[in-house]
Amino acid sequence: MGMTITEKILAEHAGLEKVEPGQLINAKLDIVLGNDITAPVAIKEFKKLGLEKVFDKERVCLVPDHFTPNKDIKSAEQAKMLREFAREQDLTNYFDVGQMGVEHCLLPEQGIVVPGDVVIGADSHTCTYGALGAFATGVGSTDMAAGMATGEAWFKVPESIKFVYYGKLQPYVGGKDLILHTIGDIGVDGARYMAMEFTGEAISGLSMDNRFTMCNMAIEAGGKNGIIHFDEITEAYVKNRAKRTWKVFQSDADAKYAQVIEYDCSKIEPQVAFPHLPENTKPISQVGNVTIDQVVIGSCTNGRMEDLRVAASILKGHKVHKEIRLIVIPGTQEIYRQAMHEGLFDIFLDAGAAISTPTCGPCLGGHMGILAKGERALSTTNRNFVGRMGHPESEVYLASPAVAAASAVLGRIAAPWEVK
Amino acid sequence: MKLEGKTWKFGNDVDTDVIIPARYLNTSSPEELARHCMEDADPSFSSKVQPGDIIVAGKNFGCGSSREHAPIAIKASGVAAVIAHSFARIFYRNSINIGLPIFESPEAAERVEAGHQVAIDTESGQIKNLTTGEIFQAQPFPSFMQELIEAGGLMNYVAKKVKGNA
Numbered sequence: 001m002g003m004t005i006t007e008k009i010l011a012e013h014a015g016l017e018k019v020e021p022g023q024l025i026n027a028k029l030d031i032v033l034g035n036d037i038t039a040p041v042a043i044k045e046f047k048k049l050g051l052e053k054v055f056d057k058e059r060v061c062l063v064p065d066h067f068t069p070n071k072d073i074k075s076a077e078q079a080k081m082l083r084e085f086a087r088e089q090d091l092t093n094y095f096d097v098g099q100m101g102v103e104h105c106l107l108p109e110q111g112i113v114v115p116g117d118v119v120i121g122a123d124s125h126t127c128t129y130g131a132l133g134a135f136a137t138g139v140g141s142t143d144m145a146a147g148m149a150t151g152e153a154w155f156k157v158p159e160s161i162k163f164v165y166y167g168k169l170q171p172y173v174g175g176k177d178l179i180l181h182t183i184g185d186i187g188v189d190g191a192r193y194m195a196m197e198f199t200g201e202a203i204s205g206l207s208m209d210n211r212f213t214m215c216n217m218a219i220e221a222g223g224k225n226g227i228i229h230f231d232e233i234t235e236a237y238v239k240n241r242a243k244r245t246w247k248v249f250q251s252d253a254d255a256k257y258a259q260v261i262e263y264d265c266s267k268i269e270p271q272v273a274f275p276h277l278p279e280n281t282k283p284i285s286q287v288g289n290v291t292i293d294q295v296v297i298g299s300c301t302n303g304r305m306e307d308l309r310v311a312a313s314i315l316k317g318h319k320v321h322k323e324i325r326l327i328v329i330p331g332t333q334e335i336y337r338q339a340m341h342e343g344l345f346d347i348f349l350d351a352g353a354a355i356s357t358p359t360c361g362p363c364l365g366g367h368m369g370i371l372a373k374g375e376r377a378l379s380t381t382n383r384n385f386v387g388r389m390g391h392p393e394s395e396v397y398l399a400s401p402a403v404a405a406a407s408a409v410l411g412r413i414a415a416p417w418e419v420k
Numbered sequence: 421m422k423l424e425g426k427t428w429k430f431g432n433d434v435d436t437d438v439i440i441p442a443r444y445l446n447t448s449s450p451e452e453l454a455r456h457c458m459e460d461a462d463p464s465f466s467s468k469v470q471p472g473d474i475i476v477a478g479k480n481f482g483c484g485s486s487r488e489h490a491p492i493a494i495k496a497s498g499v500a501a502v503i504a505h506s507f508a509r510i511f512y513r514n515s516i517n518i519g520l521p522i523f524e525s526p527e528a529a530e531r532v533e534a535g536h537q538v539a540i541d542t543e544s545g546q547i548k549n550l551t552t553g554e555i556f557q558a559q560p561f562p563s564f565m566q567e568l569i570e571a572g573g574l575m576n577y578v579a580k581k582v583k584g585n586a
Contacts, residue, residue: 024564041448041488045575049582067446074446124486124510140488140514146578154564188433189480193509222480224509277433364442364485383484385437387460392441 002252004160005227006195009135009249013118021159021258029059030134030244031113032147033121035103035360036064040081041141042122046148054089055151061093061112062086063103066360071367101332101358104128104216104300108208109332111241115230116249120147125300125382127218131211132238133230133248138219158224159258160195162251165202167266172416174310175210176302176380176400178202179217180271181263184281192222194258197251202265203228208237209306216301217382220278272378272413273398276386284403284415291323294377295408296389297401298329298356299363302380305335307401312344314405314419315351321411326353327369333358353408365389371396378407421542423500423521424550425472429534430461432478436490436511439482445489450496457493471498474540476532478504482511491520501540503547503558505529516565517574523547523558531556 003011003018011019013027032054034042039062046054054060062082067075086094093112095101104125107113113129119136120126122144129136139153147153165178183190196218203211211228218226228234230248238246269283297303297311308330320326328348330336336358339345348355362369363381371377371390376397379389384396399407402416409419437460444456458465475494481504482490491514494502501521515522521542528547532538536551545558561569571577 024562037442037445037487037489041492044448048575049579051582066442072446078446078448122486122488124484126486138486138510140486140491140510140517142488142517142574143513146574149578149582156562188483189506189508192480192506219484219510222483222508364437366442366445383435383437385435385484387441387443388437390443392460 001256002254004195004197004255005133005229005249005251006135006160006197006225007157009116009118010155010157019157021157023157024154025157026152026154027118029120029147029151029153030117031059031061031119032144033061033063033103033107033119033123033126034144035066035123036068036075036079036082037066038122038141038144040078042144042148043081043085045142045145049149051149054148057090058092060091060148061107062091063095063100063106065100065103065358066364067366068100068359069097069357099333102300102303102360105303105331105335108132108212109241109334111238111243114238114242114244114246115234116247120144120153124219125216127223127225128212128216128300130215130218130225130227131208133228133234135225135227137225158193158195160197161191162197162199162257162260164260164262165198165200165265166262167202167264169202169265170269172270172402173268174400175206175213177268177271179214180273180278180281180398181268183217183221183278184271186221188220188277188279189222191218193224196221196223196226198226198228204231207306208233209304212304213301220382270400270403270415272403273384275384275395275397278382278384278398287413290397290413291411292378292407292413293323293375294325294369294371295404296327296329296362296369296377296379296381297404298331299360299381301382302401303329303331303335305338307380308339308344311401311405312347314402314416315409316347318351318409318419320352320408323411324408326351326408327356327362328353329356329359331358362389378404378413380404422539423542424539425474425500426470427474427476427532427534427536427538428465428469430475430477433480433483434461434477435484436482436487437484439490440487440493445487448489450492453489453493454496457497466497469497469499472500473498474538475499475502476529477502478529479506481507483508486510488514488518491515491518495520503528516568519573525556525558528556
């Protein structure tokens with residue numbers, strides 16, 4: 001019996017010939033990541049061990065991106081803990097305001113994560129890096145502390161579900177729609193503890209930015225990791241960025257899957273997830289008249305170049321609806337500069353959008369776009385839980401950058417082709 | 421160890437944003453986090469919860485964010501254990517790592533109601549509803565996790581390992 005890509009990567013990092021689902025292994029870590037919310041707890045735990053140094057100063061990454069630029073005094077204290085620890089440990093990959101980006105946009109862009117890696121991050125959306133053909137999963141602060149100390153972590157080898165996306169994508173349908181449709185189908189615990197392997201002709205045709213979006217939301221189906229095979233598109237993305245050599249792993253033809261699920265992409269419309277779970281999806285044609293107060297385009301899910309280009313292509317020559325606040329958040333400094341060079345900022349500014357420095361801010365109800373009681377947002381982020389973006393009686397609807405841009409213009413949740 | 425307490429009941433897919441909203445994550449102080457535990461699901465929880473109380477919930481408890489602040493807030497609020505139909509994986513891992521006792525029992529999650537008195541034998545995983553007399557058996561932990569629990573959490577386990585290497 002062969003192995004899946006996830007099993008092969010884990011086996012290699014555990015120094016084993018073969019692993020099977022359910023097996024408990026100890027694996028070597030290529031990257032350990034934390035942010036300004038999770039790393040303070042990890043740093044405290046690390047210090048209790050009395051160790052002088054982390055296992056490898058080039059492989060521990062700290063990105064203060066959640067409540068930064070510091071939103072209040074307590075947040076400033078937490079960010080300061082990261083800064084001091086990074087200096088004390090002489091960490092290569094510490095990114096302060098000015099270099100900082102949304103962590104899961106930043107690490108692949110900077111070539112810090114490469115294909116074939118095993119990565120743990122004290123952030124649930126660490127699964128994003130699966131788009132590079134790496135095994136990456138979210139953990140808590142204590143696991144991060146143990147990872148910083150030992151360079152290893154224990155894992156239960158997950159079972160894999162193979163998702164096959166065939167057929168031609170409809171206009172304005174991208175990675176966000178495919179993953180929302182999938183979560184709507186299998187539910188928020190449909191892949192609990194499992195690897196989600198995304199395959200098929202539609203995936204082969206997706207850009208890296210769209211692939212990152214899909215793997216990013218594997219956690220929203222309860223998945224341990226999302227993963228996509230390395231191909232020419234991956235290679236073109238990593239070849240001028242990678243800071244280390246990479247290794248390509250492929251699932252065997254006779255690998256064992258817990259389930260194989262197929263989707264005909266020609267039937268998938270742009271998707272919208274209604275409050276208060278990402279599984280409450282509807283195709284755009286069935287959304288009805290939902291008025292909104294705020295639109296956010298950004299985050300580790302949809303804050304990349306292609307997301308901004310799609311949004312700009314719809315906003316061009318239009319004004320944001322007078323009752324809408326549109327906030328655009330480029331994911332990294334590099335994306336920010338590129339969007340500016342391409343003239344996208346003029347389009348956003350002409351439309352009446354606010355452009356923010358990179359931050360996770362509003363996605364998790366931190367800052368830079370909090371909702372008041374009774375307000376509704378349409379957002380390209382990843383979660384629409386109760387209170388996620390602000391008041392517990394506010395609402396979040398999730399969709400792609402194309403739907404977000406159209407909705408910002410029309411003042412209600414709208415299909416991209418409605419903007420004429 | 422034997423735990424005994426009054427139960428609080430929650431539904432399916434209780435996410436970590438509900439357990440501890442992100443607006444309070446500008447601190448990692450367990451006491452401060454406990455003051456806002458479960459606030460968006462039940463604003464009275466933190467003022468009414470008593471030391472030793474037990475949370476009973478449906479499927480996928482602790483889904484969403486990886487914030488360890490969630491099990492930390494529950495533990496610091498005095499809750500002795502969480503029984504659920506199932507747990508989201510990062511929450512499960514975090515709970516074991518910080519020593520919050522958790523038990524997977526679909527039957528107990530369905531049958532136990534709010535305000536019942538429940539006793540748990542943590543070694544055997546036996547859950548007894550003292551109000552109704554029903555007995556349930558939680559899924560046993562794999563032996564490696566049992567080791568982690570017995571070591572008092574992941575960091576104690578790692579500390580031993582680190583010292584062993586020195």
